[in-house]
Amino acid sequence: MKFNPFLEAIKTYESGKDMDLIAKEFGLKEVIKLASNENPYGTSLKAKDAIANNAHLAHLYPDDTMSELKQALVQKYDILNENLIIGSGSDQIIEYIVHAKLDHSKAYLQCGVSFAMYEIYAKQLGAKVYKTLSITHDLNQLYELYQKHKNEIKVIFLCLPNNPLGECLDVKDVYDFLEKIDEDCLVAIDGAYNEFASFKDSKKHINPKELIDKYANAVYLGTFSKLYGLGGMRVGYGIASKEIISTFYKLRAPFNVTNLSLKAAVAALSDKDFIQRTLENNFSQMKIYEEFAEKHQIKYIPSYTNFITYFFDEKNSADLSEKLLKNGIIIRNLQSYGLNAVRISIGTAYENSRFFEEFSKIF
Template identity: 30%
Template sequence: MVFQRDAISKLPAYKQGVAPGDSGAVKLSSNENPFAPLPSVVTVIAEALSTIHLYPSMSAPELTERLAARYDIDAENLAFGAGSVEVASQLIHASAGAGDEVIFAWRSFEAYPILVQVAGATPIPVPLTDGDRHDLPAMAAAITARTRLIFVCNPNNPTGATVTTAEMHDFLARVPENVLVVIDEAYVHFNRDPDSAIGLDFFKQYPNVAVLHTFSKAYGLAGLRLGYAIAPASVAANLRRVSVPFGVSDLAQRAGVASLDAEHELNLRVDILVDERTRVLAGLRAQGWTVADSHANFVWLRTGDDTDRVNAALIEQGILGRAFPGEGIRVSTGSIEANDRFLAAAASLASGSPGQ
């Protein structure tokens, strides 16, 4: 038998959100943007199709220039990948290996422990608070001489909770400067919490902070795979060293620039989704559900041991959320019609579940 790493065979596979197929169900399991791409972005992509026989630029020069100017940072502070999850993988591979530890809250983005183990490092999950928020004091207490990297997902996936500016300052004061803290802001565009920590502010104040952003959510480019890190120059250089060559396609780069050009239109769509998230939360609470505020493009039903039953009932009524057995169900903010269907399904569930 061909040799394979034993640790890999024991890894859970990353689960993609269930697709509806021909069932007529609505897919609210992947936090996708429900709006179709902007015509201006589609036009740019179509115009680039005649050059897909050529390799893309690995340095993404136009996108780099635009983002560097936007954030008032140096071009050397940017590194790109096929979505922010791939850049997260770069960060892990560049920072940690066998015998090293990577800390993250749990539950948080489910790819973290998988990516850490693929790199041969040791994942250190730290339980969330009872309010489904990052327990930053506990995460600081978990730091050892082997800690190399810490992920802080803000807003947190799948709970939607934020970390405050004061909490982040207190936390970073306890983190050694040789440990990189990555603020994962995949959902930052939907964040309306005035007290929330802003990754870029911390990057500019601390030498050991990096920030992750993606074009998948607010910009609606999930299918093209484009994300980036804002990081200290030495860290960003290492990310480029460990990245997959030509991993960001020319189509993705052009679509990213076109999306920045159309940001006003895209922000109007984000505002609609934030309003819909607010409406869904209010509707759930009016039905008797206990739901915490979310600052992402989804809501979190803390259903505990009743998760399988509640999820099965939602599926029966054509609502495909993302269930985490024994914990809860994350339901994306979709179109108005999809959200109406979700609220109708939630209202019809029998009372007495932990989320109600």
């Protein structure tokens, strides 16, 4: 059977390894997953209660207006209902962006290493990909490429903070960059980890309302998968002008987010104590990773997320990851990104101590 030839260039996305399968394969009693940037403190009790209390709705199609969650997000960000679309994870909003602007004659732009799904979705349409030589967000390099290929580039993805590296631009620099981009080029600000960056440094905070009020060609992406501990419920959202959002709705399938997911997301937004505790614990535990790296001369990029990336010169990241896996610690090897590096999600104090216990044996 013949398929579209441009699909041959797509690498299948690598998701995190299943803990139960790893335990069975290696005969382990305990497996600790520090690979997928999930919330190590689980899901807030309010969200769990919302799921349990609404289980009776499981046989019904969800409210396709998603009015309850939309109203909660409208109040949170001081935006209008027409500026908002809900997706099955922010990945689905990325898909809308790509389908709305790209085809085989067009291209998108990103920094050298960023979230893999940008490229996968673009290549599904046969679109071209432009990346900077810098693996992190170098706005000068991004603008040079944009200027050189302006007729082709119709989407720019800025992942702030960046996954899988963790660095983050100051919002002032982002706005200066946006001033130079033509209105017909859609600029997506992927804020999947922006709550973490905002907590660590206010200069990194992106206000979605301010962003879309200033720039009609900008869209902000948010998710409930990281800070809010709802990775398994798949809820994300996009915030943009009425024109952009109404176009995205033409691409959206009905009933794309489940009843229980919507209820859980509303409850998770309201649990301020859980959110604050997660942020505080994340960065207090991250200091241990930074101190270990400095002590052992491991290169890392200061992270504004809930993970940290270690870079190696002599050690092989795939080998290190495999040895840790056999000892019940799952981390993310980044060789698929062309990096001799690993990404480690910041876990609980116990999970992190177990990581260092096993990592120290093999490093």
